[in-house]
Amino acid sequence: YAAAPVAYAAAPVAYAAAAAPIAGPVSSQFQAQDEFGNVAYGYQNINSAKQEQGNAYGGVTGSYTYADEAGVHTVNYVADDFGFRVAGDNLPVGPVYNPALPVAPVHLAAPVVDTPEVAEAKAAFFAAYEAEASRTKRSAQFGLGAFGPTAYAGLATGLLPAAPIAAAAYAAPAVAAPSREAILTTIKLNPGHAVFYRVD
Numbered sequence: 001y002a003a004a005p006v007a008y009a010a011a012p013v014a015y016a017a018a019a020a021p022i023a024g025p026v027s028s029q030f031q032a033q034d035e036f037g038n039v040a041y042g043y044q045n046i047n048s049a050k051q052e053q054g055n056a057y058g059g060v061t062g063s064y065t066y067a068d069e070a071g072v073h074t075v076n077y078v079a080d081d082f083g084f085r086v087a088g089d090n091l092p093v094g095p096v097y098n099p100a101l102p103v104a105p106v107h108l109a110a111p112v113v114d115t116p117e118v119a120e121a122k123a124a125f126f127a128a129y130e131a132e133a134s135r136t137k138r139s140a141q142f143g144l145g146a147f148g149p150t151a152y153a154g155l156a157t158g159l160l161p162a163a164p165i166a167a168a169a170y171a172a173p174a175v176a177a178p179s180r181e182a183i184l185t186t187i188k189l190n191p192g193h194a195v196f197y198r199v200d
Helices: 116-134
Strands: 028-033 039-044 048-054 060-068 071-080 083-088 184-190 194-199
Antiparallel strands (some): 039 048
16 A cells, blocks of 8 residues: 655744743842851841841841731840840830829738737736846855765765765875887878878
């Protein structure tokens, strides 16, 4: 089966100009540091951004921005020798002092009054105290006969004598036993540190 050759003519195709590329979200980041310890870094994207600079002395300054349902917020901060300080448009604010506002009432309690029993007890105590304070005190009598050796009468149970104890007489010193030279022994426990001495 041989078929006659068929010629096909291609239809002319018209090409349109290339479409512009679609621009996506742009994000970037950076970081820099020098030999003195100064540093700077930051980033930026569609949701948030931050930048911060620090120095060799520990001081830091920076800011960050973010978006939420309430809008776009920016917070600036500084951290240095004076502490951490922050300023932003979404930080809570304390109430303002208004001196015209009413002040809570002050309770003035009545003074405490003693009951008749307490008043009577106090009067008796102070009367006894004053009687003791006005009494003349006796002086101790110092003399040879005032302090003789005696036994305690309440302890006459056989363990201690019931009669006054006689003064002990001192005997003449006994003849000393023959003596010899003492021998000093030195033991070095740790050379240069601990030494033990014994006398024999």
